[in-house]
Amino acid sequence: MAQSVVSRNIFVRIFYFYLNGFRSMTLGWTLWAIILIKLFIMFFILKLFFFPNVLNTNFKTDAERAEHVSNELALPIPNSDNK
Amino acid sequence: MNDLFSVVDWSRAQFALTAMYHWLFVPLTLGLGLIVSIMETIYYRTGDESWKRITKFWMTLFGVNFAIGVATGIILEFQFGTNWSNYSWFVGDIFGAPLAIEGIMAFFMESTFIAIMFFGWNKVSKRAHLAATWLTVIGATISALWILVANAWMQYPVGMKFNPDTVRNEMFSFWEVVSSPVAVNKFFHTVTSGWVLGGIFVMSVSAWYILKNREMNLAKRSMKVGAWVGLVGMLIVAYTGDGSAFQVAEKQPMKLAAMEGVYHGEKGQGLVAFGILNPEKKSYADNEDAFLFEIKVPKLLSILATRQVDGFVPGINDIINGGYVTKNLAGDEIVAPSVMEKMAKGKKAVEALSAYKKAQKQGDEEAMIAAGKALDENYEYFGYGYVTDPSQVIPPVPYVFYAFHVMITLGCYFLLLFIVVLWLIRKDRLYKMKWMLWVCVISLPIAYICLESGWIVAEMGRQPWVIESIMPTFAAISKIGAANVQTTFWMFAALFTVLLIAEVGIMVKQIKKGTEQK
Numbered sequence A: 001m002a003q004s005v006v007s008r009n010i011f012v013r014i015f016y017f018y019l020n021g022f023r024s025m026t027l028g029w030t031l032w033a034i035i036l037i038k039l040f041i042m043f044f045i046l047k048l049f050f051f052p053n054v055l056n057t058n059f060k061t062d063a064e065r066a067e068h069v070s071n072e073l074a075l076p077i078p079n080s081d082n083k
Numbered sequence B: 001m002n003d004l005f006s007v008v009d010w011s012r013a014q015f016a017l018t019a020m021y022h023w024l025f026v027p028l029t030l031g032l033g034l035i036v037s038i039m040e041t042i043y044y045r046t047g048d049e050s051w052k053r054i055t056k057f058w059m060t061l062f063g064v065n066f067a068i069g070v071a072t073g074i075i076l077e078f079q080f081g082t083n084w085s086n087y088s089w090f091v092g093d094i095f096g097a098p099l100a101i102e103g104i105m106a107f108f109m110e111s112t113f114i115a116i117m118f119f120g121w122n123k124v125s126k127r128a129h130l131a132a133t134w135l136t137v138i139g140a141t142i143s144a145l146w147i148l149v150a151n152a153w154m155q156y157p158v159g160m161k162f163n164p165d166t167v168r169n170e171m172f173s174f175w176e177v178v179s180s181p182v183a184v185n186k187f188f189h190t191v192t193s194g195w196v197l198g199g200i201f202v203m204s205v206s207a208w209y210i211l212k213n214r215e216m217n218l219a220k221r222s223m224k225v226g227a228w229v230g231l232v233g234m235l236i237v238a239y240t241g242d243g244s245a246f247q248v249a250e251k252q253p254m255k256l257a258a259m260e261g262v263y264h265g266e267k268g269q270g271l272v273a274f275g276i277l278n279p280e281k282k283s284y285a286d287n288e289d290a291f292l293f294e295i296k297v298p299k300l301l302s303i304l305a306t307r308q309v310d311g312f313v314p315g316i317n318d319i320i321n322g323g324y325v326t327k328n329l330a331g332d333e334i335v336a337p338s339v340m341e342k343m344a345k346g347k348k349a350v351e352a353l354s355a356y357k358k359a360q361k362q363g364d365e366e367a368m369i370a371a372g373k374a375l376d377e378n379y380e381y382f383g384y385g386y387v388t389d390p391s392q393v394i395p396p397v398p399y400v401f402y403a404f405h406v407m408i409t410l411g412c413y414f415l416l417l418f419i420v421v422l423w424l425i426r427k428d429r430l431y432k433m434k435w436m437l438w439v440c441v442i443s444l445p446i447a448y449i450c451l452e453s454g455w456i457v458a459e460m461g462r463q464p465w466v467i468e469s470i471m472p473t474f475a476a477i478s479k480i481g482a483a484n485v486q487t488t489f490w491m492f493a494a495l496f497t498v499l500l501i502a503e504v505g506i507m508v509k510q511i512k513k514g515t516e517q518k
Helices: A010-023 A027-050 A052-058 A061-074 B009-046 B049-068 B074-082 B086-121 B126-155 B174-178 B181-211 B216-250 B251-259 B300-308 B317-323 B338-363 B365-386 B396-428 B434-460 B482-513
Strands: B160-163 B168-171 B271-277 B292-296 B325-327 B334-335 B465-467
Touching: A010 A061, A010 B086, A010 B271, A027 B074, A027 B482, A052 A061, A052 B074, A052 B086, A061 B086, A061 B174, A061 B338, B009 B049, B009 B126, B009 B181, B009 B216, B009 B434, B009 B482, B049 B086, B049 B216, B049 B251, B049 B338, B049 B396, B049 B482, B074 B086, B086 B126, B086 B168, B086 B174, B086 B338, B086 B465, B126 B174, B126 B181, B126 B271, B160 B365, B181 B216, B181 B434, B251 B317, B251 B396, B271 B396, B317 B338, B338 B365, B396 B434
Parallel strands: none
Antiparallel strands: B160 B168, B271 B292, B325 B334
């Protein structure tokens, strides 16, 4: 049941605006469940276990990263037979 | 399959899969958002409660699409850091800045105003609610702007200078990046194609209601709004598509040659209206005809690409061999260098980078200055330094050619559809013509095919370049195993398919439910 709250504090009013909005949702719960499951899969499974940032993980400083990319870009490039 | 597909192929396939799935959700957000805003504006101006009911119905479908699609694009950013780390480092802040702005914009604008849009009925004033609805769609559109600016820069890199110390391209003119003609055309072309999809979506659902003799008031009113938004969107799509093709002709002539299957250029080049490519044509160097069958509109390609009836449009062979008059990035007329000449310059640039780094380690400033100069002089063709055979700079012609012609043909079909539907509405005949209503219903999947074809043209047409002339895909890739990418490819395929099934399922349920309890 939506709750009507009268408060002078803008933050309290915003809080109750969202709270009542969420409470009165019908289809919204399903959508929020989909969003949360999706974000969990993306950030806590895919990002964490499958998508490390290669340069941030393997090198500590920007100088090391620049050095690595510079070496990678020096000829010959692996896989250059692939279009 | 690992033997057949390298890490580059798997990474490209994964990026394509993610981008194409993401692109199922985005255009509907842009198009349906605009339509909902227009409907709410009508409600605000007329005070007619049935418009409020109509607005809330379409807003629910907008919400479903938004919720399922939100954040699917973030996966592309994961891939930059893992699969394309050389590229990510190399582009530096040029790519990062628009994406960061997009993230902040998307978060603050969309997340704030979308809450008011859904929770604010009867809690904020009608005017404030209307403003929130418009700001949600404007926020989504501005988000698209930054993504498209980043994409346009990859197709036409401007406003940057390469710094050999950091091995990064550094932006010196944000304005040049944002206002590049490629970015401007791409932005309007892409966003308004979303309007077309929104229009078709609304027409399709409305037509289904009319066929079922349900929600007649909603369906008739929505049909009109959908058709008008679609028509306006389609006209802008056509105009900006022409602008995009002109930009492609100047900045990415190889892409245009692939789009039209042109191997040998000529003055007064015709546009292929319909054509079947010859599968026996295996190489640019063989003597096979490019087409088994073709119908051409005389001189039209020259007019579109050069704005001159007898303008010269180079074909694939011309671009590889060079020798024709063209313009460089600064806009000066030059004789086009051959690909072999570009490869020689590219190799000089790449070697100069290595020499620069070596001299830097040895503290040899004189050698650093000399290498830096050689790098500057040849940097325009840096990516050609990795090309070992001229055939590598040709995009996959069949994909690009057929995708382009599917897009154009369907675009013409939609233009005709919107005009006919509006004319039939005006004559009060549409609602009795069952076959025409079915045409509207089945046009929805066709619209998605059209939109995806557009992306195939844009992204496969620029192959092998991840940054035009500066970096090919095979130099942009990280040192990772193909098996890793293959695993995540199938994970994404599963995740996105589940999301798509969820979206379609919830949408269909809501449509069947109609406006009851709204």
